[in-house]
Amino acid sequence: MHNNNNDLTLSAPLSGPVLPLHSVPDPVFASGAMGDGVAIDPLNDTLHAPCAGQVIQIARTGHAVTLRAANGAEWLLHLGLDTVELQGEGFALLVEQGQQVSAGQPLLRVDLDHVAQHCRSLISLMILTNGEHFELRHLNLSSVKVGEPLLHVSRRTDAPRPERSRADSSEQASALIRVAHRGGLHARPAALVRQTAAAFNSHSQLTFNDKSAPCTSLIALMGLGIGEQDEVRVSCQGDDCQAALQALLKTLGSALADDAHAPAPAALQVPRPASEDGVLQGVCAAPGLVCGPLVRLSAMELPEDSGQHQPESQRLALSTALEQVRGDILRTLEQARQRRDQQEQDIFNAHLGLLEDPTLLDAADAAIVQGRAATHAWSAAIAEQCQILQQLGNPLLAERANDLRDLQQRVLRALLGEAWQYQLPPGALVATQELTPSDLLQLSAQGVAGLCMAAGGATSHVAILARGKGLPCLVALGPVLLEIEGGQTVVLDADGGRLELAPDPQRIAQVQEAVAARRQRREQQRQQARDPALTRDGQPIEVAANVASSAEARDAHQGGADGVGLLRTEFLFVDRQTAPDEAEQRQAYQAVLDAMGDKPVIIRTIDVGGDKQLDYLPLPVEANPVLGLRGIRLAQARPELMDQQLRALLQVSPVQRCRVMLPMVTEVAELLHIRQRLNQLATELGLTQQPELGVMIEVPAAALMAEHLAKHADFLSIGTNDLSQYTLAMDRDHAGLAARVDALHPALLRLIAQTCSGAERHGRWVGVCGALASDPLATPVLIGLGVRELSVSPPQVGEIKDRVRQLDAAECRRLSQPLLDLPGAVAVREACARHWPLNP
Template identity: 85%
Template sequence: MHNNNNDLTLSAPLSGPVLSLRSVPDPVFASGAMGDGIAIDPLNNTLHAPCAGQVIQVARTGHAVTLRAANGAELLLHLGLDTVELQGEGFALLVEEGQQVNAGQPLLWVDLDYVAQHCRSLISLLILTNGEGFDLRHLPLSSVKVGEPLLHITPRANQAAQAQTQAHSSEQASARIKVAHRGGLHARPAALVRQTAEGFSSRSQLIFKDQSASCSSLMALMGLGIGEQDEVLVSCQGADCQEALQALLKTLGTALAADTHAATPAPAQIAHRPTEDGVLHGVCAAPGLVSGPLFRLNAIALPEDLGEHQPQAQRLALSAALDQVRRDIRHTLEQARQRRNQEEQDIFNAHLALLEDPTLLDASDAAIAQGRAATHAWSAAITEQCQVLQQLGNPLLAERANDLRDLQQQVLRALLGEAWHCDLPAGAIVAAEELTPSDLLQLSAQGVAGLCMAAGGATSHVAILARGKGLPCLVALGQEVLGIGNGQQVVLDADGGRLELAPDPRRIEQVQQTADSRRQRRQSQQQQAHASALTRDGQQIEVAANVASSEEAREAHQGGADGVGLLRTEFLFVDRHSAPDEVEQRQAYQAVLDAMGDKPVIIRTIDVGGDKQLDYLPLPVEANPVLGLRGIRLALARPELLDQQLRALLQVTPLQRCRVMLPMVTEVAELLQIRQRLDALAAELGLAQRPELGVMIEVPAAALMAEQLAEHADFLSIGTNDLSQYTLAMDRDHAGLAARVDALHPALLRLIAQTCAGAARHGRWVGVCGALACDPLATPVLIGLGVSELSVSPPQVGEIKDRVRQLDAAECRHLAQSLLNLPGAAAVRQACARHWPLHP
């Protein structure tokens, strides 16, 4: 081994026949998802260091070692395939983590006979796991002996200095964490990991099941096949390694909000397809019932590539196409930001990260260097990575291959100079093998009525977008859907998982009547949205809106909201590097008050901490963040933040329209402490008036102490989302439990009843600002238990007001009490549907 100007020649760590990675019988290694390298079928029983370096990771089960060379190259030496399953039997480690080793030094010993009999293969690997910074040249060898030259590594231009600096930094940090993201480390969370790592100078990697991946490569991260709640080791090296580690731990340990909305189909829906003439059965990805003509959307097909293209011209063409697609995606992202659509932002941020992924770009460049056309090189690189994801055995990761196919099509269109076009009549139902997120946005803009896919899944990004757009969508219909003639009238019953291929005129008329009646009812609701919501016996219920900006407040006011029942002030504090000052906060709160005309506005003080972290507010990583330092607890721990916010709130005008609400209160002392602080700050500002001060009831302790809290609070507002998970001891972001976290559980209803009763003893009103307020089925129950204000999403104001007007409050009070004794949430829902049926 020699090291000259950071060039590095690696010597053979084992003796035996040399194999290319492509011939390794393991899809992750063979695809290059772990990185480039070489394989050896070993004839000796000791693994030697291919160069001098530091041992940065040793497998718990003794079958693999990772070294970092002086020039920053990270080398995984992996003995055998599936040897992790031997749990260390047959291996003996000869070095330990952190140790400096010389070239040729023995690293581990293996009992070749035992391991050969108990594992899939003895084929062993030498992998460069951070290949994005290096060029690797294979020496033409068919077999090798320990210590003979095997591979040559050269740092890329502009990478050498950085690699040298990082390699000389002796600072390291590592920690283990369980991955919180539903479905594991698929495209969106992997993109967040990559984005987080890029914010630091340190080199970071994840190690899982004794395989490692640089945090700079999205494909390598996804290629690890990390599942939800799998434990990974995060390793960082560099001057800011501690900061990088904490940021990565936060990213890995915090579930994406968008993940919590993904509807996972029940296994029975997929495993069992009923047989019915003239009907195709699939899985509901987005609900709805529509009829219309079916039209098929086809992907781009490429002609045969004869090769012998000029590499430089093809590289320039691919670079220009990638730039064009990046611009298009950034435009889409900006529109999503303006609409504050976080789900779309997450999806298209992941697409941007994929476009910059070194695994894809290197594979394309290598194919172009061999004379292939840019179109075919890019298409082949995508296809290869799709196969990797689909072979990992993880359905969610397999669905993420659809995001790669989206980028494949977009870049091909840019290379071929073809704009996205499909002549469709308004109201068409579109069928495709598998639609992509960019397809969906285009189709939605063209006014299609519904979507059908032969493949796809209910947890795909397309499904998330379809639900957000209100487009009925069926997936997993099978290839039959692609054989239906264009223009054929069909009925798409996504709620029932059915595509009816030959509906008679009566059925089409029935579907259209149902759609018309829903549309008319929505129009009627909207026309009446500005009127008061009075029950049939004259009780008024305020229907307010939950908002997170002055734009949403304006929408709520135009939609008939009686006020803002919850302003989430976190919108001012997140996605920035420093806290907003007092002036910025006051202007933002004033803008919300101005947008609401003469209506009241309830402003919740900052609710961060635990699982909602701020970059400029470093807090310890918590094992159980939803039970940690959050809400009012954080505000009391960092009083300067709360004081600044309270001062800003006290300066809005008119102050009597502003109400302040405290999150996560558990005892009276917390409320009294904030009231005293509010009084002191008002006195400092020379104010005689005080805003009303209320508390959120979102932990069981607050509900049980409602009477005592109501003595000192001006109002109570129930946050049913957190109250549900704390009462039922079920994480509402847990993939397997989310469907059971139902706020209509009798235990929740008992806490709501107790809250209302406690508040009534002191003449205080009670509102609900959680998701239960948005559920029309729950409206009569909440009114019956004593709730007098419902705060909902702005588009639902008219619907909930309409629901209130259909009810008799006295009857609601009589029937609601009987629901408290039912055995579970399902029984409550059935009783509600029987007592107070919804419109079809």
């Protein structure tokens, strides 16, 4: 939509969740080196034009398109990360360079499944590449659909700043260089070239195949079509031309760091063989490392069909088989409900719906009427629907064809009377074309150790179930998997995306030792998770759990948690059109208290704003939301929301087990105001008892004021995630800074120590509910500084309790103080590893 010649509102080119640019897992995009913009994690397979304009550049490998709008803004639309390496596979261009397009016109179609399996991420970018002439305003959306407003751009009305003279000097320098970047000079390396050139006065340009482009123009650089190892000439003119030339040669000749593959979890990191011979590469659908005998599963084959069957007998046979399978699915659903496994329930509820689909049943019945056997009629009906789904061009629908094949096999087994039980040796690694969800449940029950599929996707129902069962799973290994002889011992390294077909005895021993040690530790920790966590010298440490629902609280209680250290009440407020009323809130909080037996529950009041937005609570657009209206500040701006929540919390029973915690507090007055409101609301409700009231320490101001806050609060709990980013001035969601936002930084430790010291003066206890509490390397430091409660992710309760029991609190106090004087987080971690080594 045009407002005038200069202003433009751009619509979403894709549907899906919207991400701020700084959270994109790619340092070049995240740093803004290419320009400002936005990212979308796509749910659809077609890229649309966000505005009318001209296609001025198409990536050589077809994964990106650049449009110039009528107001001159140039927009790079980039599908996925590192997709240049696909060399065009999975992309279908729908426009040509130079073509005029209208707003909403399809530009590019992508095979989401193929690209997801072969590139780092599907996250797609919309970047303003000539932002120096424009102002960009974000609409701060959490998700969009194609065609919905997304960004507003307007041309700057102020005169551009005079540029430095780049070519006043007659000095020139040039040289040839082969481009080292994988995929050539696509968007990311081109942005680095532009950034490098901008640091010098000299005018610089690249020449390739008799075409030249100034290094200051991203579009022109990409338009040269330079591939990997192509030789280009770099020319610089100006008083610093030699320095500019050397910097550009270094940028062009140094490949971008490949950070696509994260290392395996530390507990299972063992040396890998140096040679890559005998290794199949796949896609990790569920993490893990395991070795064992490879067993191939073959698809069921039907006997020949004479086509001379009596329809009534075949109808009866099919009806009986369908009823049997329906009963099996209902039993599976009930078991999933008892385990509160919502994902498994969703999958098999979908199967139940497919089983009753009239299209399938009618097609099978029509074939039976023609004299076909029930087995072949059912198979043909399923095959027809699978073909239809796969021809729609939607990878997500095509993936659902696997659910239909699952029903095909289940019903055929019932018709043929075949026992649904594979003959497998203990600890087998199953290799097959593609597993179905019911196959996976059966194999899991039989004790398989891992799964390998020639096909399949990392987002399939089977992948979801495998992750839930803790079964390492590799998909997309290719048809060569099915040619491997069964019975041989292999190593499945799902974390590294590798199936090692010929591991030597040393490698097998390494993997077995790592797996056995981890299994033994986890089982011991699980058995002792309900026992108190006492240090060797008798200091009790409460190990609680961070949860977001009554179901998670129930799991935490069963897993041995000493309480809930943080209930995130946002789960009640998000993904809905209206706010929950008082009755709904009271019921939800009561359910969490009930789930925790006689254990205490800390309930954090609503913490939205910043990166958490509510559709029904429009907040003003803020230049820096994490420093804006969020946490307790929102409660001050919308007191009716806080009053409603406080009334609900006052009415839970028993109220003595409920503790209320306030987020983002920076001064005593905020705490006193809520204390006063609690008193007033309790009087209005005729209540004589109130919950304890605590403060979350997550900004430096609160840590520095801890002694004053502790005078009026019943407890303090440190949120190390926000405290880290506010203390270090680093966005914790910034991809390029993630490794440096470390809560074991000495500055953070000083704030934790000051918080504990201030609380102790008033006899208050201090907990930690941020991610640092779940880090076993940090456990002794936190205990040593005075923390008495650690609230962790529910699966880690047993592990952290086990860690506490290995420690001596007095020694922790003695060794923790010197850590505050170390130069940085790396030094602290090294010292912790020396003083309190983790189990190997």
